[in-house]
Amino acid sequence: MKVKYFDNAATTALDKDILDKMMPYFSEEYYNPSSIYTKSINVHKVVDESRLRIASCINANQNEIYFTSGGTESDNLALKGYALANRKKGNHIITSCIEHPAVINSCKALEKEGFEITYLSVDENGFIKLDELEKAIKDETILISIMTANNEIGTIEPIKEIGRIAHEHGIAFHTDAVQAIGAIKIDVEDMNIDMLSMSGHKFYGPKGIGAIYIRKGIKVNRINDGGHQENDKRSGTENVPGIVGIGYAILKACNNLEENSKRISELRDYYISEIEKRIPEVKLNGDRVNRLPGNANFSFKYIEGESIMLLLDSKGICVSTGSACSSKTLEPSYVLLSIGLPHEIAHGSIRVTIGKHNTKEEVDYLIDSVVEVVDKLRKMSPLYEEGK
Amino acid sequence: MYSEKVMDHFEHPRNVGEIEDASGVGTVGNPVCGDVMKMYLKIDENEVITDVKFKTFGCASAIATSSMATEMIKGKTVDEALELTNKAVAEALDGLPPVKMHCSVLAEEAVKAAIEDYRNKKLKEN
Ligand SMILES: Cc1ncc(COP(=O)(O)O)c(C=O)c1O
Numbered sequence: 216m217k218v219k220y221f222d223n224a225a226t227t228a229l230d231k232d233i234l235d236k237m238m239p240y241f242s243e244e245y246y247n248p249s250s251i252y253t254k255s256i257n258v259h260k261v262v263d264e265s266r267l268r269i270a271s272c273i274n275a276n277q278n279e280i281y282f283t284s285g286g287t288e289s290d291n292l293a294l295k296g297y298a299l300a301n302r303k304k305g306n307h308i309i310t311s312c313i314e315h316p317a318v319i320n321s322c323k324a325l326e327k328e329g330f331e332i333t334y335l336s337v338d339e340n341g342f343i344k345l346d347e348l349e350k351a352i353k354d355e356t357i358l359i360s361i362m363t364a365n366n367e368i369g370t371i372e373p374i375k376e377i378g379r380i381a382h383e384h385g386i387a388f389h390t391d392a393v394q395a396i397g398a399i400k401i402d403v404e405d406m407n408i409d410m411l412s413m414s415g416h417k418f419y420g421p422k423g424i425g426a427i428y429i430r431k432g433i434k435v436n437r438i439n440d441g442g443h444q445e446n447d448k449r450s451g452t453e454n455v456p457g458i459v460g461i462g463y464a465i466l467k468a469c470n471n472l473e474e475n476s477k478r479i480s481e482l483r484d485y486y487i488s489e490i491e492k493r494i495p496e497v498k499l500n501g502d503r504v505n506r507l508p509g510n511a512n513f514s515f516k517y518i519e520g521e522s523i524m525l526l527l528d529s530k531g532i533c534v535s536t537g538s539a540c541s542s543k544t545l546e547p548s549y550v551l552l553s554i555g556l557p558h559e560i561a562h563g564s565i566r567v568t569i570g571k572h573n574t575k576e577e578v579d580y581l582i583d584s585v586v587e588v589v590d591k592l593r594k595m596s597p598l599y600e601e602g603k
Numbered sequence: 604m605y606s607e608k609v610m611d612h613f614e615h616p617r618n619v620g621e622i623e624d625a626s627g628v629g630t631v632g633n634p635v636c637g638d639v640m641k642m643y644l645k646i647d648e649n650e651v652i653t654d655v656k657f658k659t660f661g662c663a664s665a666i667a668t669s670s671m672a673t674e675m676i677k678g679k680t681v682d683e684a685l686e687l688t689n690k691a692v693a694e695a696l697d698g699l700p701p702v703k704m705h706c707s708v709l710a711e712e713a714v715k716a717a718i719e720d721y722r723n724k725k726l727k728e729n
């Protein structure tokens with residue numbers, strides 16, 4: 216059975232042509248980019264070319280891009296690195312309660328170091344409220360970190376306005392764009408972004424490689440000590456094949472952004488409308504308009520997400536759930552609770568994330584399967600009879 | 604993550620449904636926590652459980668343990684059924700992941716709740 220993969224927010228398949236570009240840098244052009252013989256200088260150039268590709272996609276300069284091991288490390292570097300480098304300016308940071316754990320847990324770590332963190336709440340569609348952001352700002356605020364788009368519900372935050380507010384108050388602005396890169400257009404100048412995190416495997420590039428944009432003039436302390444690579448921001452011998460891969464992958468994603476996003480969002484809208492037409496008592500989580508092209512997150516009342524997910528899995532379909540029973544904490548998704556879902560509705564959530572390889576036929580199979588599985592589980596549910 | 608037995612009982616649960624004139628019905632769990640189990644028992648004059656049906660809202664292990672529990676108590680006397688433990692149900696399923704053991708507790712509790720309901724009804728009748 217060919218797998219129908221609808222979990223493209225978790226990771227994506229590395230494109231074969233990107234893999235081809237990476238291959239020479241494993242065992243042929245394996246040289247360390249820090250050495251100064253000709254072979255190494257060539258590899259060093261390749262690394263810088265990749266930097267340029269990334270920079271060109273987000274309207275940055277080449278020397279404002281630093282390579283990391285992924286989105287998690289980029290977020291850690293942005294939050295901890297900036298906080299520690301700018302401590303004398305203040306100890307207050309503003310973020311939201313729906314950030315990825317890489318941001319939330321970096322903030323928790325900073326709280327232990329004496330920083331004060333404000334976790335902004337979000338409305339029922341997952342948007343932070345700009346007036347609350349303004350109110351949260353104080354003299355000690357040094358950094359605002361709000362994700363470009365949420366990984367669970369797909370809501371796209373008003374990044375440009377957040378950046379404008381930050382800059383009006385002389386505060387730096389970081390955004391976790393891990394889910395947004397390649398899906399929506401990003402321009403760090405236009406959107407007032409000072410730091411931006413990305414991860415290669417979310418846009419058909421390799422895993423274990425990421426990058427961070429740090430605007431010229433923004434001070435960030437390194438968080439791992441070592442041999443001063445990446446302009447002393449991130450020590451460690453460069454992951455050259457990964458670096459080559461992420462550069463070509465982002466370029467390809469950005470060149471095809473409009474075409475892919477249009478096709479993917481049409482498939483998503485089709486899925487959403489069919490589910491709403493064919494299954495009663497469902498709730499679409501996240502905003503209908505300002506949402507990532509591939510994301511469709513539904514709560515199916517009276518049933519539980521892990522059950523839905525596993526029955527879909529037995530039909531060869533990969534999706535994800537925000538249910539407690541699939542988490543290690545036995546709490547449902549904090550993102551779904553943050554948008555005001557009661558626990559029992561959050562338990563029944565299924566996230567579908569459509570990618571560029573999904574076809575209309577696959578989406579049709581997905582829709583039929585979801586209809587069948589939801590029906591089967593509802594017939595088994597003691598809550599369904601009561602709810603009716 | 605789950606054993607083949609768990610997946611079998613989850614994908615093909617035995618004894619799903621309701622019993623109209625049940626001798627005892629027990630509902631345990633809480634939708635807020637993600638698992639609710641409702642157990643229906645038909646008990647004859649010799650205190651033998653002649654039929655069992657269940658409905659469950661919950662994860663795969665909650666559904667699988669409900670299903671297995673109904674199989675384990677069918678044909679047993681009420682007293683025998685009261686000895687059913689969540690550990691025994693989990694073992695019959697070739698084990699559950701440690702974080703999922705709490706889901707199996709519900710199966711044991713649902714059986715006990717249904718039997719209690721049966722006994723309360725009998726008390727009222729007499
Ligand atoms: C919004 C967001 N930030 C950060 C990350 C972490 O990226 P990585 O796992 O590549 O380090 C993810 C990955 O799921 C994400 O969705």
Ligand SMILES: [Zn+2]
Pocket residue numbers: 540637638661662663664665706
């Ligand atoms: Zn459970």
